[in-house]
Amino acid sequence: MGDRMTPMPFDQLVDWIVKEHDNSGTVFGVYRPYKADKKNNRKIFGRTLETPMGPAAGPHTQLTQNIVASYYSGSRFFELKTVQILDGEDLPVSKPCIRADDECYNCEWSTELYVPQAQDEYIKAWILLHIIAKEYGLGAMDGFQFNMSVGYDLEGIKSPKVNSFIDNMKDAKDTEMFKSCKSYLLNHMDLFKHVTKEDIENIPSEICNSVTLSTLHGCPPQEIQRIATYLIEEKGLNTFIKCNPTLLGYEFARNTMDEMGYDYIAFGDFHFLDDLQYEDAVPMLKNLMALAEKKNLEFGVKITNTFPVDVRNNELPSEEMYMSGKSLYPLSISLAAKLAKEFDGKLRISFSGGADYHNIKAIVDAGIWPVTVATTLLKPGGYQRLLQIAEKLEDGNVKFTGVDPEKTAKLAEDSVHDPHHRKAVKPLPIRKMAKSVPLIDCYVAPCKDACPIHQDITTYLQLSGAGKYEDAIKVIAEKNPLPFITGTICAHNCMSKCNRNYYEDPVNIRGVKLVCAEGGYDTFMKEIKAGELKGKKTAVIGGGPAGLAAAYFLTKNGMPATIFEKTGTLGGVVKHVIPGFRISDEAIDKDAALSLAYGAEVRYNTEVTDLEALKKEGFDYIILATGASKPGVLKLEAGETINALDFLAQFKAADGKLDIGKNVVVIGGGNTAMDTARAVKRTEGVEHSYLVYRRTKRYMPADEEELEMALEDGVEFKELLSPVALKNGKLLCKVMKLSDTDATGRRNIVETEETVEIPADTVIAAVGEQVPTEFYEANGINVNNKGKVLVNEETLETSAAGVYVVGDGLFGPATVVEAMRDARMAAEAILGKKAAVDFDDTVDNLEKIYDKRGILGETKDYKVEDSRCLGCSNVCENCAEVCPNRANLALNIPGLSMHQIVHVDYMCNECGNCKSFCPYDSAPYLDKFTLFANEADMENSKNEGFVVLDKAEIACKVRYLGNILTWKAGEKDSVIPDGLRKIMETVCKEYDYILG
Template sequence: MSDRMYSLPFEHLMKWLLGERHVKTVYGVHHLYKADPSRTYTIFDRKLETPFGPAAGPHTQLAQNIAAAYAAGARFFELKTVQTLDGEDLPVAKPCIHADDECYNVEWSTELTVPKAFEEYVKAWFLLHVLAKEYGLGSVDGFQFNMSVGYNLEGISSPKIDAFIEGLKEASQTAIFQECRDWLLGHIHLFQNLTAEDVQAIPGTICNSVTVSTMHGCPPEEIERIATYLLTEKHLNTFVKCNPTLLGYEFVRKTMDELGYTHMAFTDRHFQDDLAYSDAVPMLQRLQKLGKDKGLLFGVKLTNTFPVDIKGGELPGEEMYMSGKPLFFLSMNVAKKLTDDFSGSLRISYSGGADAFNIKNIVDTGIWPVTVATTLLKPGGYERLSQIAGGFHRDDAPSFCGVDGEKIRNILDRARKDAYYRPMPRVRQERKNDQPLPVMDCFMAPCSDTCPIHQDIPAYMTLVREGKYKEALEVILEKNPLPFITGTICYHTCMNSCTRNFYESPVEIRRNKLIAVENGYDAVMAELVPPAGNGKKAAVIGAGPAGLSAAYFLARGGVDVTVFEKNDAAGGMVRTFLCDKKGQITADAIGKDISLIEKMGVHIETGRDISRADELAGFDYALAACGVRGLVGAARPADIPGLIVIGDGHYGKTTSVVECIADGKRAAEAILNMPVSVDTELAADEEAVYSQRGQLIMAPEAGCDRRCLQCDAVCEVCTEVCPNRANMAVQMPGLMHHQIVHLDALCNECGNCRSFCPWQGAPYKDKLTIFRTQADMDDSTNPGILLIQPETGRFLVRLDGMKTEYTVGESGTSVLEEPVRKLIDTLFRDYSYVLW
């Protein structure tokens, strides 16, 4: 498996696009945004239906990436930077992206050769025209491409980069332009809305603007020479990307520390080498005047990423580049300084921690277009763009009237007080389980997996959202006999594993549990009937969470259970400490859980201190759940032969309520020699599930939290976070869950899917991989398939390191297990456009 992705032929891109019609997606994007052609922004003398799009980076490196972004609502595309060092000559350490919280990367320009990059952008240009007309997503003149070049004048003026620039200024005579046009004209019968006249009208003038990207340490005179060259010689509207180092070391260090990013390591080296603010202002003033004299627009792009030292092994190497929420404060502060010094006249294009929560406010200051990257690298991926686009849908598109410095200050003041911009707690970034990622059936809710009792969280969250409180409580009681207690004082470590941590904040799981029990308790109690007995009797010493849990599950298994509690009331430490001393839970709440357990047929005797074996005569089983202290000292239950110790006494330390419930449940299962609960999974309303994907919504302050993503039914995080669309969900007929396959040709091993997959391992290495050639398959150790006879559906298959051949439709004669055969059959029948 190579860490270099392929550039797909236009024919393949079109077959993929048209082939997805049956699943109603565009390169995996579900939220298709239809622009309002009556409201457009204008910049560079061209229209723009929405004032934002993907930044120069992984989301503008390949044609399908740009098309996916357009489908979701983006209309301004800052193409990935090109430089003279390209292709195989450009060393890029892999993995190259780490986006768990603030984002880091160690790559800076396209990994393609410059000619190949040019071809990708021409292909993307055609794809967007097709999407606009055939899918009705907007006007064919409602989007713009903005080229990005670097990193010095010698390279930018070289024949290679010059051909790239001139090609994007006018591409109609290039071979790739003609190839795309000819394919569309030759297959015009495949379209319902796109006509031959539409194809003939696609213009070759792709770009009339450029963003200059310079490496850290580039001297001011070099920056000015580059911008002057592009304005005067290339006649391009020109924006110069500025670095956050303009703010000075002391300001940046102080800001990062105040925000909580004290772990971010950097020195004053780049600040000393980079453009100084005092030099930047007069240089920008000269370039602004030059642009005006030439009838072109000059401005700045704020900002570049920020270089920091690699200290925690986040990525290979010694230095990486930071973006995301902390960069928002640096970029906006640079914008504030420049706006003040230019009295708002300097045009600013923006990139730095922009997302659905702040982008409208940024644009409202007069700063646009805005480009995004970090937010798209997180779960939701390109789907996040639809929410951003929707935020502009009903607003009038303003003309540029200057940048408002006071509005920038207000944005910064509000953001400093907003916990959203603080670092995510480390525990919420470490949600992976300890199990290898399976080739098939990897759907899993991390919250349930993390929960010690594996509570079926998405199921009861869905039922609570639907107002089905009795049913929700029944799901909870299947594994949890203390819903009031856990709905009030559980440590809810499940929330640390919630996928929403990578959106905005975890779903309020505990709150929804309490809503279920408060509203469903009476209905459940009215129907609760103890099961028939099996003739066995059990004694449980201690009425804390572990003892009550064991008693509940034993009783549900038909055992006659008596619980002995030395205190005057059941509840253990929950009552004596958390209720009586701390006031964290009421006696009434504890009492309702006790009543529920008694309704199951459990007998509870309070004021009974068991210390001798003869007091347990007549019982078939005896369990001690009296905590660590209760098992220490003379004449304590620890001295009773054959006693099963559970709860804190078992762990040898004070543990959480839910861990004690889990231990009590395990003891009951060991005694009964059978499971005492079943998993509950609801059939997913896929339309409802996908409607949540990519939508940033803060948790409500009270009431039901409706933001659960139902990861047990539709995970697909790896498909969302892949910029290149190299992970794909496959709909399997007759199966509740989709399967994930990996497209080897599109993967550059950036590592982003590994970061967010809740399993150990990585989707780009461990999922069933579709290979393009025999050489690609031989170069990889991935489990995977290669179509070797398209006419017959003959595949070469590798699983567990062993190769075999399989023809679609084989059953009894194949050594492959049925799920794998069905997946291959489905791919050949319904997804042939990715088999290449």
């Protein structure tokens, strides 16, 4: 059906709510209801309010089911989506229209329904909230409020369409929808256990006695005052006026964004010049306050309206978009602070613009309420996040005595430094897996998929949480013989993909691994029984992580292996190069011991140059784990540089007692550069450790935590500099500048005419190491035109039969866990079988998982990190949670494990939000099995899916693999997979309320 939503009839909504609640205890997918306590009741606009928060005018207040889901999970104040004279198909909205990956952007602003449709949705919702409040014991039937939002000019607001809407929302008793809904309820009393006839008859028709005015950018103050005056005098409404952060001025907004890491967000000064000016706003607001007081009505401002920014990287299909969420909060709270001071707290402030679990308590405690939210609800957890927010706001001061200017000013001051609102130093990593979402069984643990060795993360998290470290280390060691190394310095791509990133911080998987290693290692080592090693022999060249892992997997599976190590100790780069302040020798030695526990032999101080000699000695296979041993070189026009790995090896051997001068420059921006600069800072006699890079910190390849540790250690970053020459104790550098972003979002650099000099007694280049091409060629191993070895991608076998390459020597410097992946691949090719098994991480009690969904919380105690794990290998319902319209449903399908996602076409407006949070490189609204309302809608879509032709006979028209088929229940020879047949049959039998 494209991007048009079809509102559900009232009888279908009632049927859906009652059946879903009876069957699963949920309402529109919300698992945990909020039950209000009257002791927390507040008063505003002369009415009761059980909680001072709810959804903002936006995607969560457009359809009836959205409002119901929001109420069920804790909302009590509903700012209904804005209506204006332009509506329905006449309103151009580019799709997708929402992008909430981190800070949020949107390019839609008012209801996409026709105004009469919107009115009907709000009336249906109003009545349903009264019913479920009583039926499910959620609170008083009068404990919530609807606040209408209208725009954008006086002419439009006075138009018959919008004027009728306002009047009917003030009192809906004469509307057909209000009368028909009450009549339906009275005729179906048998559906309810606790709702009485009197309850239904007493549902008030006076829906709204308040309004929030939204005006377009550039609307002059005289027009704003005329509209507000009309709403107060003529319509008798308590009135809020939306105010924009442009009142703060361009310089303030630009400086704040830059300071907080949002320098890439582009916006011009024209909105700041065209919009309402602060000096005009103050007298206007004073006049309106006086008018409202005269009329015995309440008046205030709503912060914020919108903050428009430029579309620079194809974020959304528009030229301009509206920013919200974490980046908007410092601006919105700063405007609140400015107005609170200006009016000495007497101007009422309703708040939106970055409010969430982390800050809402402080906002309300400052006297700023009601508070409405949107961005936080667009992230995994969705509506369920409201429960925790509602509970957090309990037991506060419920009486409004004004806004506290000092508290609000403190919130504004703190917001700039709050990590919940600052942008990460580095761009967010790609969260998605490079695969398409399957039609069935799409639940997946992204952490496990992202791990190069597919470590059984969720399994050992559960064991660790139970204190079963011996069992946990067994799970880890099945695929990972280096738990101390990976528990300390692993690049942890698993954590980058963790769904918890969308809540606050990822589960500290790496930290838990180290806890398990420390707690279970000794017992585990005592239990290891090395069996008899027999069969063909393998020579492993190199005793670093790749070599150790290769020997481990071979000997663990009964095949002999001998490590040839050119030094006197095992561990490779980790042992000889990575500084001791990063990882201890003791930790490395424990991993080496584990790797040898199944009987691998070691020949120390033995450098291998001739592979034929090994074969003559009787080795049938050879695994080359030599590393990227060829030093990288950076040549300057004048002066010499030191290789970073050479320096780090010397630093570690001499315990930092080196003579490299007072001023040392490190060139590079990767993890090795960070280690080097930190080691320089610890070197005897060094006063300044400078790090030079051609781009800014944001575009350095180093991991964010590595970069932050360098900053904490006092490394002095010199950004946008390209080194030229080292002369007379100074490094001459050309100054660079960033250009516009390219298609990947990376900003290129442009050379300027400017130069600078940096004091430099020593210059160290961390420019990457190279694979040992000459060694390969000398031993008859083919390489490509870049000198990289040619291998079979599935086995890593080279052109020389029986010779394999693993680790850094394969494609260049990589990570320890990637080295283990390579080692296992080669070992399995030699063994002719799998070298490790997968553990079953199925959870019997899914309720424990659902109890975590939507609940934010941070901890630094790695021993309880399992409590933060969302159990994604059992429950992955991100697309269902983040859909405002509930168009992605998680259904229980008999015969299939876990819940299955079905996309409901008629409920979807293609906002695109589910695409942002699906772990797969897919958009569920386009790629999941779709239920269509009718054949016409199916023809208007390319989605794989079905339309029910006969619910009783269970006959469906199906699109599968691009073909249109018909199917009836009981057909066994259909080309349609059994799982999809079960979904269609179950929808018709158990979820018929979806069909309408």
